[in-house]
Amino acid sequence: MKKIVLQVATFLGALSCFGSVNATETRTPLVPLPSIGDFTNGDGWGVGLGLGVEYETAYEGSDEFEVEVDPAGGVQWRTGENIFFWAGEAIGWRTLARDSWLFQTSLGYEEGREEGDSEDGRLDGLGESSSGATVLLEVRYALAEDWRYFLDGRVSAGEIGTLGIFGAGTCLACQPDGTGWEIGAVVTFHDGELANRDFGVDTQQSIDSGLPETDVDSGYRSTGFNVSYRNYVNENWQIFGEALYEAFGSDVSDSPISRNDYEAEVGVGFIYVF
Template sequence: MQKSSIELSCRCNLFTSITLGSIFLALPVSSLAQDQYTHAISVASIADHTKGDGFVPSFGANLKYSPVFDGSKEYGIEVQGGGALQYRSGKNLFFLEGFNIDGAELGWRSMVNTNWLVQAGVRHETVLPSGDLEAGNIEGIPHRGSAVFGFVEGNYLFGNNNRSWLTGRLSAGPSDFGYRVKISVGHTFVSSSRRSLDLLAYTTFGDEEQFDRYFGISAAESLSSGYNQTDFDGGYRSSGVALLFRQNLFRNMQLVAKVGVEAYGDEIEKSALVTETTDVTGGLSLLWCF
């Protein structure tokens, strides 16, 4: 992900994450009349801006505190635009989410019954852009380009008012991308027409190609950079926790705050690119829906 000119390099610490989260969750909010519409998606952690059939565009701004790339000890604060375009037809929701190139998704999701949400689509990610490598003080490693890959995801809702869920996502692409798997479990502590608060824990896995694409150092790169060549076996990648808060400020405006911690496994730690084995992130987004 290419960083904007508004960037601050600093070291990660848990106190910073907790402080950011406390500030986000303590922000004043305005009252909102009860929403008279029924959303197509009844999972609080997955955005549904629709109020019936048809198109709903949304635009906003994002403030993010995160490593300059996964596994880096150098951190940055980034400000960028954001948004989504959703189209609803009955129980089906088609979406383009993330107007920035990195992390953009195009796909479909639906509540196929009261307990199951499924979604599928394609996602685009930039892999180790040169600007991020420079910000992370990594030299001699070229930009890895972009990754376009497909994903399929199933969410099973259970518990009181379906406030808990178990999710599995499989992402797969070309041979140089490989595949990765993310399994998560979460619970919604607050859920209303005005706000929601979700806590989730997850673990991720990948094959050798996936690890090589994002963390590997080839023989040629080892010669040009001086870093040791990395050979991965695949398997366990990481585990983490995240806290997500949504608040409707006005009828068409939503505030989203998120903090998270992710710890990498021993296989990922083998890479010289990974200078910090625990990532801490914090984010704040303001979104207008039309």
């Protein structure tokens, strides 16, 4: 993700019109899930600004790890059970239906892999993989009161291919203000275009890199586990953490681009909620 430089003083001045939440107030998010940030307080504008630090694999299938600092938070506007949001490189809308269905759609941008992503030169000759806009559609369904257990389905499609994610999760010690722990397990599938974008080697790439020509079939991609944590230090300061482990299927791990049969990342950060 490209780094975003913010003119903090000017931005904070512009946001002062949104005000802040009194110490005695309790924020009421759309759903009490730590992985779904809601900076509003029922209706109107909500703004959160912060930073996150991630320790993660350098690219899909890499055995190299790197530290990356990215902006965190976003701008939201809520009316009833609908939230319109901008966060990072995505804009979108989510809505709650019948207290147990959460629908979300967003438009984002996915950057491609570059040869320089490998400091060890393991991507030399492969060139840059394609970048492009993606549309995300997500549905979550609550299996128990207060979203203690839920099912999750996501489809991301665009110029770079299609990815499907299906899973289930549980919210541990979650509070009405959207804080607590969330644990999930997912299975992912990809089409041939996305599979070969990330793990394939075409004829020209094989000649330039010396890697064997590889065509990856569509279908099963990986099984993953994730943990999310969110908590308010006080009425405005929020801390968060997340961890992800993704074990690749045999078709992916057999690719010469895959130096590991898994992907992993862990991140922590803070957000100031106005």
